[in-house]
Amino acid sequence: MDRKIDELLFSLMQNMTIAVSGEKLARDLGVSHSTLVRWIDKLREAGVEIRGELFTGFRLVRLPDVMLPQLIRPRLRTQTLGRNLYHFYKVDSTNAFASRLVNHGHKVPDGTVILAESQSAGRGRLGRSWHSEPEAGLYLSMILRPKVPPSLAPLFTLATAVAMHNAIERDTRIDVDIKWPNDLLVGGKKVCGILAEIQAEVDMVRTLIIGAGLNVNHSKLPDDIAGRATSLRIASGRIQSRLEILAEFLEEFEGLYRQFEKAGPSLIVEQWTTHSSFANGRAIEINDGVRHISGVTRGLNPLGALRVEEKNGRVTEVYSGDVLRWE
Ligand code: BT5
Numbered sequence: 001m002d003r004k005i006d007e008l009l010f011s012l013m014q015n016m017t018i019a020v021s022g023e024k025l026a027r028d029l030g031v032s033h034s035t036l037v038r039w040i041d042k043l044r045e046a047g048v049e050i051r052g053e054l055f056t057g058f059r060l061v062r063l064p065d066v067m068l069p070q071l072i073r074p075r076l077r078t079q080t081l082g083r084n085l086y087h088f089y090k091v092d093s094t095n096a097f098a099s100r101l102v103n104h105g106h107k108v109p110d111g112t113v114i115l116a117e118s119q120s121a122g123r124g125r126l127g128r129s130w131h132s133e134p135e136a137g138l139y140l141s142m143i144l145r146p147k148v149p150p151s152l153a154p155l156f157t158l159a160t161a162v163a164m165h166n167a168i169e170r171d172t173r174i175d176v177d178i179k180w181p182n183d184l185l186v187g188g189k190k191v192c193g194i195l196a197e198i199q200a201e202v203d204m205v206r207t208l209i210i211g212a213g214l215n216v217n218h219s220k221l222p223d224d225i226a227g228r229a230t231s232l233r234i235a236s237g238r239i240q241s242r243l244e245i246l247a248e249f250l251e252e253f254e255g256l257y258r259q260f261e262k263a264g265p266s267l268i269v270e271q272w273t274t275h276s277s278f279a280n281g282r283a284i285e286i287n288d289g290v291r292h293i294s295g296v297t298r299g300l301n302p303l304g305a306l307r308v309e310e311k312n313g314r315v316t317e318v319y320s321g322d323v324l325r326w327e
Contacts, residue, residue, distance in 0.1 A: 002088050003069075004029060005039045009048065010070045012060045019057030046089040046117055047135050065135055065217070067115050067242060075247040080111035081142065081254040088114070090134075092121040094141035095197055095211040102143060102199065102207050112143040113250070122213060125195055126322070130213045131222055136231070138214040138242050142253070145207055146260070150200040153208055154320045155265050155304040157182045157196045159256040160210050162271045164192055167248035168214075172232055172240050178276035180284070180297070180306055181320055184214075189230035191215050212249075216242050269300050278326070284308065288321035 008029060012020060026036040033054055040058060044050055049061035069085045076082055091097050094114040101108050116139045122130030132139050146156065161182040168176050168184070168191075177185045184192035192214040199207045215221070215231035217239050232240045259267045273279040278297055285294040286308065295310040305317035 002086075004031070005042060005089065006068050006070065006087055008036070008039050009043055009064070009066060010068055012050065012058060013063065013068075016060055016063065019052050019059040021057045022054035025058065042089060065242065066117060067138075067246065071243060072115075072246065075243060077247065077251045078111075078254045080109070081257070082111065082113040082250045084109045084112040086112070086114045088116040090118050090120060091116045093119050093123045093211075094139050095123055095195055095209055096121070098141040098143050098209045098211075099197065099199075102209070108143055110143065110145045111254075114141045114143075115139065115246075123195055123211070124193060130193060130195075131225060131229075132213065133218055136218040137216055138212070138246060140246070141209055141211040143207060143209055144257070146205055146257070148205055149203050150198060150205055151319070152265070152303065153196060153198050153200075153205055154181065155260070155268055156208060156210060156257075157194050157320075158272045158300075158304050159253060159260070159268045160194050160196075160212055161192075162268060162275060163249050163252035163256055164194075164212060164214065165275050166252045166271075167245050168192075168232065171245050171248050172236060172238075174232060174236050176275075178272060178278065179326075180276065180278040180286075180323060186230055186232070186235045189228055190225075191230055191232060191235070214245070216240050216245065265302065265304055269302060269304055272304070273300055278306075283327040284323060285325040286318055286321045287324055288318050292324070293318060293321075294325075 026033050040050055048064045050058050051061055052058040069087050094116050098114050118134035119132035119139050122132035124130045161178045165176045165178055174186055179185050182194040183190050195211040197209045217233045218231035221229045256268055280297055280299050282297045284297055293308050293316050295308040298307040298309050301307055301317050305319045307315050307317055309315050
C-alpha cells in the first residue's frame with residue numbers, strides 16, 4: 001500500500017514547481033480520484049505539505065524529508081542489505097512488521113530492510129517502549145539469517161552499534177560512544193537504541209531481526225526521557241540527513257557481516273572495543289537476567305561477551321543484560 005503512496009510523492013517531487021493535475025496523477029498511478037485524495041490526506045497526515053485539491057492540481061510546498069526507496073536506492077552501496085526495502089509512513093513497529101513478514105511464510109530475502117517514518121508502538125527491550133516521533137528519527141529493522149548458533153546472536157547487535165557509530169561519526173563528525181551492550185551515547189545521553197529479536201532452533205539461528213532507532217532531527221525529547229536522551233540535531237545544532245546516515249550504516253553493517261562470515265567475530269570485537277568507553281576499566285553493575293554483577297570491565301572475550309572483574313577477583317563473562325549503574 002505505502003509503495004503506491006511513495007510513487008505519488010515521488011512524482012510530486014519531480015514536479016516541484018508546478019501543480020500536477022489530480023486527473024493525471026490518478027491516471028498515472030492507475031487509481032480512482034477518491035483513492036488519490038485519500039493518499040494525499042495520508043501524506044499530509046505524515047507531515048508532507050501539499051497545496052491544492054483534486055480540481056486545481058497538487059503541489060508540494062517544500063521538499064519533504066521522507067525516506068523514499070526511490071531516493072535511497074541510488075545511494076545504496078551494498079550488495080544485498082537493503083536491496084529489498086519496505087517503507088511505511090506509519091507502522092506499529094518495524095520489528096513487529098518484520099516478524100509478521102517472516103512468520104506468515106512470505107519468502108523474505110536475507111538483508112531485507114524495513115523503514116518507517118513513525119511508529120505507533122515502537123519497542124524497546126524487555127517490554128519497554130521507544131519514542132518514535134514522525135520524520136525526526138531513523139526507525140529501521142533488518143532481517144538476517146546468519147549461520148550461527150543462538151549464543152552468537154548478540155555479536156550482531158554489537159556489530160549494529162559499531163556500524164551506526166561509524167556511520168554517524170563519518171557523516172556528521174559528532175563524537176559517539178557505545179554503551180554496553182548496544183546503546184549509542186552523545187555527550188553521555190542516549191541517541192540510539194538497538195533491539196535484536198531472534199527465532200532459533202536449539203543450535204541454529206533461523207531468523208534474526210535487528211531493529212535500530214536513532215534520534216536524528218528531534219528539536220526536543222519528551223520530558224520523561226529528556227534528561228537522558230538527545231538527538232544528533234540537538235548535539236550538533238544542525239539538521240542532519242537521515243538518508244545519508246542510513247546509506248553509510250547499511251554499507252558499514254554489510255562490511256562487518258561479510259567479514260564475520262569470512263573470518264569470524266574478531267573485527268566486530270576489535271571495533272566495538274576501540275569505540276566504546278565501556279570496554280575497559282569502567283565500574284559497572286549489570287543485571288544479566290539471572291543475577292546482578294558488579295565490578296570493573298576488562299574488555300570483550302573473543303566471542304563478544306563483556307568481561308567483568310568482580311570484587312573477589314573473579315572474572316565473569318556477560319553476553320547480554322541491562323546496565324543498572326556505571327561510573
Ligand atoms: C532500546 O531499548 O534501546 C531498543 C530500541 C529499539 C528501537 C527500534 S526503532 C526500530 C525498531 N522497531 C522497534 O519497534 N524497535 C526498534 P531499551 O534499551 O530497552 O531502552 C528503552 C528505554 O530508552 C525506554 O524505556 C526509555 O527510557 C528510553 N527511550 C525511549 N525512547 C527513546 C528515544 N527515542 N531516545 C532515547 N531514549 C529513549
